Amino acid sequence: xxxxxxxxxxxxxxxxxxxxxxxxxxxxxxxxxSGSGKSTLLGLISGFLxxxxxxxxxxxxxxxxxxxxxxxxxVLFQDQNLFPHLSVGQNVGxxxxxxxxxxxxxxxxxxxxxxxVGLQDMADRRPAQLSGxxxxxxxxxxxxxxxxxxxxLDEPFGALGPALKDEMLDLLAxxxxxxxxxxxxxxxxxxxxxxxxxxxxxxHDGRAEPPVPTGPLLDDPPPDLKAYLGx
Ligand SMILES: Nc1ncnc2c1ncn2[C@@H]1O[C@H](COP(=O)(O)OP(=O)(O)OP(=O)(O)O)[C@@H](O)[C@H]1O
Numbered sequence: 001x002x003x004x005x006x007x008x009x010x011x012x013x014x015x016x017x018x019x020x021x022x023x024x025x026x027x028x029x030x031x032x033x034s035g036s037g038k039s040t041l042l043g044l045i046s047g048f049l050x051x052x053x054x055x056x057x058x059x060x061x062x063x064x065x066x067x068x069x070x071x072x073x074x075v076l077f078q079d080q081n082l083f084p085h086l087s088v089g090q091n092v093g094x095x096x097x098x099x100x101x102x103x104x105x106x107x108x109x110x111x112x113x114x115x116x117v118g119l120q121d122m123a124d125r126r127p128a129q130l131s132g133x134x135x136x137x138x139x140x141x142x143x144x145x146x147x148x149x150x151x152x153l154d155e156p157f158g159a160l161g162p163a164l165k166d167e168m169l170d171l172l173a174x175x176x177x178x179x180x181x182x183x184x185x186x187x188x189x190x191x192x193x194x195x196x197x198x199x200x201x202x203x204h205d206g207r208a209e210p211p212v213p214t215g216p217l218l219d220d221p222p223p224d225l226k227a228y229l230g231x
Contacts, residue, residue, distance in 0.1 A: 001022065001023055001057075002045070002150065004018035004044070006019060006054035008052050009049060011040065017207050018044075018207070020208060020210035022201075022211060024180075024182055026182055026199060027197045028185070028201055028211050029185055029186075029192065029197035029200040030203065031187060031201070033228045036203040038186040039154055041208050042152045042154055045184070046075050046152055047071050050064070058072060071150075073150045075151075078154065078158045081139065082127040084127055088114070092113055095141075096110070109145060113141040114138075114141050117138075117141045122134065132159055132160055143175060144175050144178070149180070150184075151183045151184075152185075156168075156172075156185070166195060169196045172196065183197075200214040200218075205224070
């Protein structure tokens with residue numbers, strides 16, 4: 001279980017508070033207006049932001065003493081965090097060893113992850129030689145290999161067209177299921193939330209609300225959310 005216990009953070013004039021829990025293995029969308037604090041909430045989990053008060057706990061353990069690299073967390077951003085000068089295989093291999101000194105067994109695992117996302121023939125290409133959808137697959141292969149218990153996504157597929165985005169969300173759901181990951185995904189698109197996330201955290205007025213079932217929330221949104229969704 002992921003728990004925000006009395007978390008308070010101020011960034012300039014901006015304030016965010018969060019008291020909520022997310023069950024292990026849950027898939028949760030994070031939605032709210034621009035500037036409401038969605039990325040901030042993820043930053044508190046990944047450790048790039050530190051709460052002024054309160055604690056973020058994973059499986060009952062306060063994450064505060066752990067640096068971002070030590071946390072049980074993978075993060076995926078819209079730009080897919082691919083290194084342009086490394087090959088596809090090397091980009092995926094970084095998920096196992098940042099120094100890329102991979103053993104033969106680790107190389108096998110990289111090949112297996114690339115095959116899993118349908119890129120077995122592209123290991124030697126550079127990211128720039130791939131389509132947007134293929135680049136997303138490389139990023140997913142790395143996530144698959146890292147197999148960290150918490151997966152945070154910040155509008156990961158925002159640059160893709162609708163059909164490709166749906167395909168990626170389904171692949172992501174499969175991978176999350178396989179690795180038993182707990183997933184939080186920031187999105188501006190309610191259809192993404194419906195497709196991928198049984199539960200949703202709404203952030204508004206400086207507060208991250210506990211997750212609620214996505215379908216009923218979007219079918220009958222509270223006034224703030226309705227205004228934001230344009231309904
Ligand atoms: N270092 C900082 N100093 C002051 N204010 C900050 C800082 N970082 C972020 N903010 C403010 O915190 C608020 C929340 O930002 P955040 O990026 O979490 O919003 P968001 O909901 O992810 O927005 P978007 O949907 O536009 O990506 C914003 O109002 C932003 O301007």
